[in-house]
Amino acid sequence: MKWDKRLVAVTSGLTGGLALAATPAWAGLGELNLPYGVTSIAHMNYDLNMLVLWITIFIGIIVFGAMGYSMYHHRKSQGATAAQFHHNTTIEIVWTVIPLLILVGMAIAATRGLVLMYDTDNADMDIKVTGYQWQWRYDYLGEGVSFYSKLDEQSNQARELGSSLQPERVDNYLRNVDKPLVVPINTKIRFLITAEDVIHAWWVPEFGWKMDAIPGFVNKAWAKIEQPGVYRGQCAELCGRDHAFMPIVVIAKTPEEYKKWLAEEKKRQGAAEGAEQAAAEPSPAVDVAQTQS
Amino acid sequence: MSAVDHAEAHHHDGPEPGLLRWVFTTNHKDIGTLYLLFSLLMFFVGGAMALIIRAELFQPGMQLVDPYFFNEMTTLHGLVMIFGAIMPGFVGLANWQVPMMLGAPDMALPRLNNWSFWLLPFAFTLLLSTLFMPGGGPAGGWTMYPPLMLETGQAFPFVIFAVHLMGMSSILGAINIIATIFNMRAPGLTLMMMPMFVWTWLITAFLLIAAMPVLAGAVTMLLTDQYFGTHFFNAAGGGDPVMYQHIFWFFGHPEVYIMILPAFGIISQIIPTFARKPLFGYASMVYATASIAFLSFIVWAHHMFTVGMPLAGELFFMYATMLIAVPTGVKVFNWVATMWQGAMTFETPMLFALAFVILFSIGGFSGLMLAIASVDFQYQDGYFVVAHFHYVLVTGAAFAIIAAAYYWLPKWTGNMYDEQLGKLHFWLSLVSVNVLYFPQHFVGLAGMPRRIPDYAVQFTEWNMVSTVGAFVFGFSQLIFAWIVIKAIRGGVKAEGRSWEGAHGMEWELPSPAPYHSFQTPPDISKVMASGDAHS
Numbered sequence: 001m002k003w004d005k006r007l008v009a010v011t012s013g014l015t016g017g018l019a020l021a022a023t024p025a026w027a028g029l030g031e032l033n034l035p036y037g038v039t040s041i042a043h044m045n046y047d048l049n050m051l052v053l054w055i056t057i058f059i060g061i062i063v064f065g066a067m068g069y070s071m072y073h074h075r076k077s078q079g080a081t082a083a084q085f086h087h088n089t090t091i092e093i094v095w096t097v098i099p100l101l102i103l104v105g106m107a108i109a110a111t112r113g114l115v116l117m118y119d120t121d122n123a124d125m126d127i128k129v130t131g132y133q134w135q136w137r138y139d140y141l142g143e144g145v146s147f148y149s150k151l152d153e154q155s156n157q158a159r160e161l162g163s164s165l166q167p168e169r170v171d172n173y174l175r176n177v178d179k180p181l182v183v184p185i186n187t188k189i190r191f192l193i194t195a196e197d198v199i200h201a202w203w204v205p206e207f208g209w210k211m212d213a214i215p216g217f218v219n220k221a222w223a224k225i226e227q228p229g230v231y232r233g234q235c236a237e238l239c240g241r242d243h244a245f246m247p248i249v250v251i252a253k254t255p256e257e258y259k260k261w262l263a264e265e266k267k268r269q270g271a272a273e274g275a276e277q278a279a280a281e282p283s284p285a286v287d288v289a290q291t292q293s
Numbered sequence: 294m295s296a297v298d299h300a301e302a303h304h305h306d307g308p309e310p311g312l313l314r315w316v317f318t319t320n321h322k323d324i325g326t327l328y329l330l331f332s333l334l335m336f337f338v339g340g341a342m343a344l345i346i347r348a349e350l351f352q353p354g355m356q357l358v359d360p361y362f363f364n365e366m367t368t369l370h371g372l373v374m375i376f377g378a379i380m381p382g383f384v385g386l387a388n389w390q391v392p393m394m395l396g397a398p399d400m401a402l403p404r405l406n407n408w409s410f411w412l413l414p415f416a417f418t419l420l421l422s423t424l425f426m427p428g429g430g431p432a433g434g435w436t437m438y439p440p441l442m443l444e445t446g447q448a449f450p451f452v453i454f455a456v457h458l459m460g461m462s463s464i465l466g467a468i469n470i471i472a473t474i475f476n477m478r479a480p481g482l483t484l485m486m487m488p489m490f491v492w493t494w495l496i497t498a499f500l501l502i503a504a505m506p507v508l509a510g511a512v513t514m515l516l517t518d519q520y521f522g523t524h525f526f527n528a529a530g531g532g533d534p535v536m537y538q539h540i541f542w543f544f545g546h547p548e549v550y551i552m553i554l555p556a557f558g559i560i561s562q563i564i565p566t567f568a569r570k571p572l573f574g575y576a577s578m579v580y581a582t583a584s585i586a587f588l589s590f591i592v593w594a595h596h597m598f599t600v601g602m603p604l605a606g607e608l609f610f611m612y613a614t615m616l617i618a619v620p621t622g623v624k625v626f627n628w629v630a631t632m633w634q635g636a637m638t639f640e641t642p643m644l645f646a647l648a649f650v651i652l653f654s655i656g657g658f659s660g661l662m663l664a665i666a667s668v669d670f671q672y673q674d675g676y677f678v679v680a681h682f683h684y685v686l687v688t689g690a691a692f693a694i695i696a697a698a699y700y701w702l703p704k705w706t707g708n709m710y711d712e713q714l715g716k717l718h719f720w721l722s723l724v725s726v727n728v729l730y731f732p733q734h735f736v737g738l739a740g741m742p743r744r745i746p747d748y749a750v751q752f753t754e755w756n757m758v759s760t761v762g763a764f765v766f767g768f769s770q771l772i773f774a775w776i777v778i779k780a781i782r783g784g785v786k787a788e789g790r791s792w793e794g795a796h797g798m799e800w801e802l803p804s805p806a807p808y809h810s811f812q813t814p815p816d817i818s819k820v821m822a823s824g825d826a827h828s
Contacts, residue, residue, distance in 0.1 A: 031739040031751060034671055045668045049738075052665055056658035064651060066629050071647070074568070076636040082569040082794075083634040092577050095626045096619060103615045106665065111608060113667035118604045159355055159747055167353040167750055174353070175749045198441040199534060201599060201674060205740040209670035212600045214535060215440060216528020219601035232749075236674040236742040238434045240441060241361045244745035 035205050038231065038252070039223045042208025044113050052106060059099075117209065120220040123190035127183070131193075131200030131213035131235065134242040138181050141192070145265050151245045152176040159245060175232040180249035182265075184258035185225045193219045198240060204233035204248055212237055225252045307808050316411075319403035320808060321388045322705075327410050328385025329698070333774065335377030335417065336691070340767050342370040347729075347763035349746050350756050363746035364432035365424065371435025375552065376459040377417055379686065382694040383555040384409075384466045387494045389705060391470060393799035393806060394488045396479030396815040401472035409465035416458035423448035423455075434744060436545070437512065439526040439537050443519050450520070453512045460505040467501035470494055479798070481817035485579070488797050489572060492579050493558030496586045497551050503590070504547040511540040535600050542593035550589040552686060554582055556653075556693030557624055560646050562797070563700050564628050567643035568635030569794035574627040581620035581627075588617050598669040607666045614664040618657070625654055640792070641715030645696035648723050649689060656684030659734065674744075677737030683730045695722075695773065702780050703787030707805035710780040714772060721769040728762030 036046050074080045128139040135150035151159075155174050158165040167173040183189055193202050195213040203210030210233075211221045225231075233248040253261060308314045308323060318324060345366050349357050358366070388406065392399055400406050423430035428446015431437065437452075445452065474495045478487070487495075514537070517523040524530025526537045557578075565572045572578065594602060594610040602610075628650050637643070659681040663672050672678055702710050732755035737743075741752045748756065787804040798815055799806065 032735045034668075034738045035740070041667075041670075045671050048665055048668045049662065049671070052662045052668075056661060060654065060658060063625060063629060063654065067632065067647070067650065070629065070632045070635070071637060074632065074635050074637055076569070076638045080634075080636040082636040084571065085573075085634075086571040087574050087576070088630075091630075092574055092623070096623055099619050099622045103618060107612055107615060110611060110665045110667060113665070114604060114607055114611070117667050117670065118607075161355045161357075161359065163354065167747075173750050174747060198444070199438060203674075203740075203742070205671065210599055210673060211670070214528075214600065216534070217601065233740065234742060234749075238364070238438075238441065238744040240444065241359075241364065241432075243364070244360065244742075244747045 037206045037208045038226050038229065039207050041117055041223070042206060044116060045208045048109060048113055051109060055102060055106065059102075117221070120190050120222045122188065123222060124187045125184075126190045126192055127181070128192045128194070128218075129202050129213065131195035131197075131202065131239070131246075133197050133240050134235070134246040136181075136202070136246065136248060140262070143262060143266065145262065145269055147179050147269075149177045149179050149181060149249070151247060152178050155247075156245070172232065174245065175234065175247050175249070177247055177249045180230070180251045182251045182253060182258060182261050183225065184255040185228055185252045187255060188222060188224045191221045191223070193221065199237050200235045200239045200246070201237035202233075202248060203236040204231050204250055206231040206233075207250075210236045228252050228254060228257075317407070319399075319407050321392050321400045321403070321406065321810075322806070322808065324400075324406050324410050325385045325388030325390075326705075328381045328388055328413075331410075331413060332378050332382035332385055332694070333777070335373050335381070336770070337774075338421070339370050339373035339378055340770065342366045342373065344763060344767050346370065347760040350748070351760040352757065353748055353750050353753055355747055358746070360746045361429060361432055364434075364744065365430045367744050368431045368434055369420070369424070372420060372431075372456075373417070374686070375435065375548070376456075376463075377413070379552050379690050379694070380463060381413060383494075383497070383552070383690075384463075384470075386490075386555065386559070386694065386697050386701075387466075387470055390701065390799060391473055391491055391494060392477065393704075393802065393810045394491050394797055395474065395477055395482060396798050396811050396817070397473065397477035398809045398811050400469050401476050402469045405465050406469050409462045409469065412458050412462040412465075416455045416462065419451050419458070420455035423451050426451070436538075436541060437515065438541075439515060439518065439534055442515060450516065453516045456512050457509055460509045463501050463505050467498035467505075470498040471502075474498075479811070479814040479817050485576070486817075488558075489561035489575070489578055490555070490558035493554040493561075493582055496582050497554045500547045500551050500554070500586055500589065504544045504551065507540060508544040508548075511537060511544065514540075535597070538597050538600060539594065542596045543590075545596060546593040547586075547589045549685075550585055552690045553653075554586065556649070556690050557582065559693045559697045559700075560628060560649055563642050563646040563696055564631050564650075566700070566792050566794045566796070567640060567646075568632045568637050570631060570635035572627070573630035573633075574623070577623055578627055581623045584620040585617060588613060588620075592617065595664060595666070595669070598666050599673045611664060611666040615661070618661050618664075621657055625650060625657075638793075640699075641710075641712060641719055642696045642700035644716070644719045644723075645692050645699065648719070649692045649696065652684055652688030652692070652726075656681055656689055659684065672737065674742055675737040676733045676741045676743055679743045680730050680733035680737060683733070687730070688726055692722075698773075698777065700792075701799075702777070703791035704799055704802070704804050704806055706780045706784075707787055708780050708784035709787050709791070710776050710784065714776050714779075718769060718772040718776060721772070722766060725762045725765035725769060729759055729766050730762070732756075732759045732762075 034046050034049050037043060126141040128141055130137040135148050137146065137148050139146040154170045155176055157163055158167050158170045158173060193211045193213045194217060195215045197215060200213040201210045202213055207223045209221055211219050229252055231250045231252065235243055235246045308320065315323065315327060345358065349363055426446065426448040428448060430448050431445050431452045433442040433445065474491060514525040518525050518527060524532040526532050526534045528534060561572055561578060592610055592614045594606060595614045598607060663669055663678065663681060699710060699715055736752045736755045741748055789803045790800040791804055798820060801815060801820065802810060
């Protein structure tokens with residue numbers, strides 16, 4: 001039996017070693033858990049996650065504790081003799097009813113959470129999100145602004161099989177796009193989510209949810225972002241070969257800065273559309289533009 | 294012309310000589326062996342695919358395979374492990390054990406039994422051959438969601454037919470098990486005296502009969518959408534892609550319990566044996582199993598909390614899902630109470646059974662977290678889910694099959710397996726499986742989606758750890774294969790009652806068990822008197 005114990009020592013040493021080897025991952029403890037996030041939904045989901053986690057840890061300590069006690073004290077090698085009881089109605093009722101009560105408590109908290117998530121009414125603005133293989137399209141409804149957003153060029157090079165560009169050298173590898181979504185903070189934004197080809201899912205963990213983008217259907221979700229910043233995510237539903245390569249980047253700005261950005265974007269897109277139309281039917285204006293440049 | 298005479302001549306003898314024995318056999322032990330060996334083979338095939346997946350995920354960037362091939366691997370890994378390794382593993386155990394545990398000579402429908410096994414090699418040859426077809430194999434995930442699944446190339450109909458064959462095999466196997474349990478019990482053996490393994494399999498067999506035709510329907514609709522102009526799942530034609538998910542998971546959730554209820558049965562056999570104490574709460578175990586089976590039919594949409602269901606739907610499926618924790622908890626508490634004040638020894642089957650109780654519970658805990666619908670909008674389709682279902686399927690279902698193999702190998706082969714190697718296999722598996730799956734909780738919570746061949750650099754460290762665990766775990770299973778081969782070839786002779794605390798009718802037979810288990814029904818009252826049946 002000594003042989004066993006040595007094996008346990010060696011293997012547990014090995015695990016400890018592995019845990020140490022992985023130390024860099026501990027540098028940010030936040031990366032072991034859900035982000036606390038920047039919306040009320042994200043905070044609520046974080047809190048629910050922690051509540052249920054602690055409940056399960058508590059139950060785990062009791063159950064595994066009892067098991068451990070039994071495995072230590074009720075060993076044949078320690079001279080234990082087996083009792084022969086095989087049921088006890090009282091205790092069986094107790095360990096059916098107590099978990100049930102705990103579940104009822106959890107269900108109440110969880111129901112409140114869902115109701116909050118589903119409250120998509122009274123939004124200040126609407127953004128339509130459309131999934132494509134393999135990029136996103138964003139439409140600012142009522143503003144006439146829309147654009148596609150796909151994996152940035154550097155990541156796209158580095159992700160090729162046998163690429164000489166190392167992922168570590170790329171800024172936000174696989175979490176960067178050519179044109180990010182820009183939104184205002186402190187504004188209730190309703191996202192209308194759909195897809196053109198296959199099912200995708202739009203997921204920014206800092207917002208606290210993901211939502212499937214399904215062709216032919218429009219799903220609703222909302223976010224009211226509390227702080228300016230850059231929030232990154234990616235497609236979460238298998239959508240074909242390049243599923244891993246359709247990231248999401250959201251830049252949240254103050255409402256003033258957002259308005260400025262939106263105005264510029266309108267001007268730019270208007271100009272681009274004008275140019276497109278112009279290109280479609282050659283006119284003197286094009287010649288002028290060309291000679292000027 | 295002499296076929297009848299031939300069969301007559303061998304009726305009461307041992308197996309036919311030669312390899313054809315395995316093709317024509319109608320013997321429950323031969324077919325059980327075929328199932329178990331097939332399951333082991335598929336365990337290694339699916340495992341090799343998993344190692345390709347883990348090798349690519351060792352570090353960010355694409356190093357080894359094309360993303361499409363990666364998707365083929367995740368898809369086939371799922372299908373092979375579920376339909377090729379876990380389910381045939383349990384059916385093999387049922388074939389070997391159910392007749393012996395009931396005091397019967399064989400299964401009720403022996404020819405059907407042969408057919409239900411021999412469908413499987415064809416099904417999997419078909420499935421795996423798709424890897425070599427133009428356009429590649431299926432790459433839409435084992436769940437085969439349309440519209441993505443409809444982008445599969447020429448492999449598409451072959452995958453559908455392979456799934457049909459697997460389903461047929463499962464249904465035939467289930468019919469046989471039900472017929473055996475209802476008709477072949479030794480006189481005096483009532484349902485509430487049956488061993489838990491038989492009980493859990495009886496309930497599982499009903500789940501199979503209810504669930505597998507639903508899967509067949511779902512994939513047939515995919516087939517007609519692809520080739521016959523129907524629009525079941527095509528929104529542009531008035532169909533609904535989400536309807537596929539509802540139908541699929543109406544099969545898929547009972548399927549989850551098809552893969553865990555027999556494991557509950559196995560653990561309920563092993564723990565009493567090595568605690569030398571009767572199973573605690575036998576009746577509540579039966580009722581808990583039946584409740585889980587019932588609930589398994591009304592929780593399917595918790596796999597699709599993020600498809601945009603109405604609030605009322607979300608709430609219903611969340612409450613129903615949370616309820617499953619109650620009967621599952623009862624089972625775990627009963628196992629702990631069985632151990633309590635026993636006289637335990639820790640042979641390999643017991644070690645795997647104890648690891649099952651702890652690690653399956655961890656999978657159950659993450660399951661409870663996943664049941665909370667609003668937080669599931671974070672967990673869904675991430676590595677947290679991957680960690681969860683590998684805890685319940687690998688350290689749950691697969692550990693239970695391994696435990697059962699160690700437990701009954703002496704009965705099957707007549708030889709004790711090598712206990713030292715068994716313990717080595719256990720400890721290596723226990724440590725590596727946690728190194729493999731536990732970190733996946735972390736990357737999942739931190740935002741890593743599942744089914745991706747490449748990831749952002751912040752997930753690197755834990756993926757490296759996970760990959761190291763995967764390779765150690767994978768190669769440790771070769772030890773298991775070697776132990777099985779060694780036990781078949783020889784070793785210390787096993788007694789009829791191979792374990793000191795073992796009770797039940799299979800232990801009344803000599804080891805190895807005779808070719809036709811009970812030629813005459815055993816006297817149940819005598820078995821009862823020796824404490825072998827449940828009260």
